[in-house]
Amino acid sequence: MSAPFERHAVRALLVDRGGAALLMKYREPASGQLLWLAPGGGRKPDETSQDCLRREVLEETGLELAEPGALVWTRRHEFGWNGRRVRQSEEFWLLRVARFEPSWDRLTESERRILLRHEWWTPDAIERSSELFIPRALAPGLRALLAGGPPPTPIDVGP
Numbered sequence: 001m002s003a004p005f006e007r008h009a010v011r012a013l014l015v016d017r018g019g020a021a022l023l024m025k026y027r028e029p030a031s032g033q034l035l036w037l038a039p040g041g042g043r044k045p046d047e048t049s050q051d052c053l054r055r056e057v058l059e060e061t062g063l064e065l066a067e068p069g070a071l072v073w074t075r076r077h078e079f080g081w082n083g084r085r086v087r088q089s090e091e092f093w094l095l096r097v098a099r100f101e102p103s104w105d106r107l108t109e110s111e112r113r114i115l116l117r118h119e120w121w122t123p124d125a126i127e128r129s130s131e132l133f134i135p136r137a138l139a140p141g142l143r144a145l146l147a148g149g150p151p152p153t154p155i156d157v158g159p
Contacts, residue, residue, distance in 0.1 A: 007088045010052040011040030013072065014063070016099040019146045020120035023133070024060065027114050035132040036121070038092065049091055060111065061118070062103025069095035070150035073157045075135055092157070094150055135159060 014022040023036045039060040043052040050068040057063050073092035078085060102118040121129075123146070126139040133139070135157045 002085075008043045009041055009088055009090045010043055010049045010056065011038040011090060011092045012053055012057045012065075012069070013038050013092055013094045013142070013145070014057070014061070014097050015094065015142070015146070016097060016120060018099070018122070019142075020099070020122045020125075021138075021142055022061065022097075022102065022118060023121050024118050025116040025131075027116060029114055033132070034116070035134055036119075037134050040090075049093075053093055059106045059108065060102070060115070061100075062105060063097065063100060065095065067095075069093045071154050072145060072150045073135075073141060074154045075157050075159070077159045091154070094145055 016022075022039065024039055025034060025036050027034055039057050040053065041056045041060070043049060047055070049071075053068050054065045057065050070093065071091055072094045074090065075092075076087075076089045078087045099120060104112070104115075107115060121133075123139040123143040126133050126142070135141070136159055137157045141155070141157050
């Protein structure tokens with residue numbers, strides 16, 4: 001088996017006034033596994049994390065970000081995606097936003113094939129659900145952010 005593909009990703013925790021986060025439901029292309037993720041994606045070699053965040057949020061939701069928010073979480077993990085092993089480091093940025101209806105107008109063709117829908121999720125709804133949310137500590141982590149705001153340094157949220 002070949003070595004894992006190294007990838008750096010940036011994700012937006014877009015949280016509305018009611019404490020719900022906008023998440024996207026994906027279907028993993030090879031296995032068909034369904035999972036919920038925060039908007040975001042891979043950083044290009046010439047991009048800053050903030051530029052990647054702005055680009056990905058615009059592509060995946062239609063929302064134009066003026067500010068990138070606060071870097072609140074990190075994680076490093078390895079997973080299978082579309083028949084490849086990926087070793088990924090991720091950054092999660094917290095942004096408080098007014099609730100909006102995401103647009104699919106700027107999705108890439110590959111995103112259109114795997115993105116099933118957007119939905120606003122509260123920590124309680126995530127905990128009651130039997131669906132897979134990534135990272136697995138999403139609900140308690142989101143709850144901590146809502147109660148205490150951004151941490152002074154980013155927290156490792158694990159797999």
